[in-house]
Amino acid sequence: MVASEMTILIIDDDDIDADSMRRAITRQRIANRVVRVRDGEEGLEVLRATAAAPEHDSVYCILLDLNMPRMSGQEFLEVVRDDPQLQSHRIFVLASSWYDPGALDACKPHISGYLCKGRQFADQLSKLDVEWSLQDSPSDR
Secondary structure, eight states: OOGGGOEEEEEOSOHHHHHHHHHHHHHTTOOSOEEEESSHHHHHHHHHHHHHSTTOOOOEEEEEESOOSSSOHHHHHHHHHHOTTTTTSEEEEEESSSOOHHHHHHHGGGOSEEEEOTHHHHHHHHHOOHHHHHHSOGGGO
């Protein structure tokens, strides 16, 4: 899978944060399609609809907020990593402050990385070697 063929799935209930991430992606000239949903349940609906499609070759780069209503990011991670049809997606956990050790430690075996929201997001995005990160699945480690 070529990184340019991936869809970026933003799972975040905060409209301002989601819009900020979209703008940062655009400013970095990342041409991937971007889809945004508001919680883990909606995220699972998107992933399962893709998995059910006959041409099921779509892979998502998921930007996942941990604190959301209905289904938290941690609950979403557990479901995705227990479902063989969904395990190939790359997940980057989002946080409001840099490096929350408790949140990261709970997610570590299931994620490709950790990104901070806000102004730091654009800086991190510009430094992120997306192609390398997306080729290394958490299940391959």
